[in-house]
Amino acid sequence: MSSHKKLKEFAATAICGNDITSSCLYVSALAIMYAGQYAWISLLIVAGVLFLFRKIYGEAVGALPLNGGAYNILLNTTSKSNASIAACLTILSYMATAVLSASEAMHYLHSLVSSIPVFWATIGLLTFFLVLIMSGIKESSNVAIFIFVFHLASMIFLIGSGIWFAYSNNFDIMSINFSQPIEGSIPVALFLGFSTAMLGISGFESSANFVEEQEPGVFRKTLRNMWIAVSVINPLMALVIIGVVPLIEVGAHKETLLSHLGN
DSSP, rough: OOOOOOOOOHHHHHHHHHHHGGGTTTTTHHHHHHGGGHHHHHHHHHHHHHHHHHHHHHHHHSSSSTTTTTTHHHHSSSSHHHHHHHHHHHHHHHHHHHHHHHHHHHHHHHOOOOTSSSHHHHHHHHHHHHHHHHTOOOOOOOHHHHHHHHHHHHHHHHHHHHHHHHHHHTTHHHHHHHOOOSSSSSHHHHHHHHHGGGGTTTTTTEEEEGGBBBBBTTHHHHHHHHHHHOOOOOOOOHHHHHHOHHHHHHGGGGGGGGHHHHH
């Protein structure tokens, strides 16, 4: 009788962490467009909401440690029709996330290779992964770990470079950005920025979809690790952008803002 190998904390965090930590590629630009120089505060508020949600989700899935996330919880606590609605909404959410992520990836690739058509490249990328899934190929934890480490290292290097650049220029751009007027009031800007920044926590629920493949006690740790990552990277990245990039340039580079920041 062979025992099924369970995922340890790092591998499980990498699989779900690749989803939520990639949000900084687009959510920073969207939040800045609505909240301006106060976008980092909106992202911190999102981190606070996520902290509360983390406690609830950890308790609920910990009581019913079965794959399926919200669908499984509703299936065991309410009617099948409610659970089915949740399942349909989850599918729509994943479809929207897939399209958004693929489009963002091709926009970043287009910034490097201008001859690549973003629209058709996005369709091609989605089709490629569709073929992989239909052929039965599953995600490798080792590949996920490599992508996760490379992504975090890249973001840390970019943030560090941005801080050094802002410091070397006496924080002149940051001072100019913070002196810019806000459309409407600051509370309204923070609310709009918060609403947009909620896109940045897409993927937090993904760990519950493979909780049965994780070692005992790992699920709560993945929630903690994802919360720490998104609470540090997203607000800090937005603050670095405000310190390096003039706000007037954000709208023109909203699809590839981090690439523009790197340049």
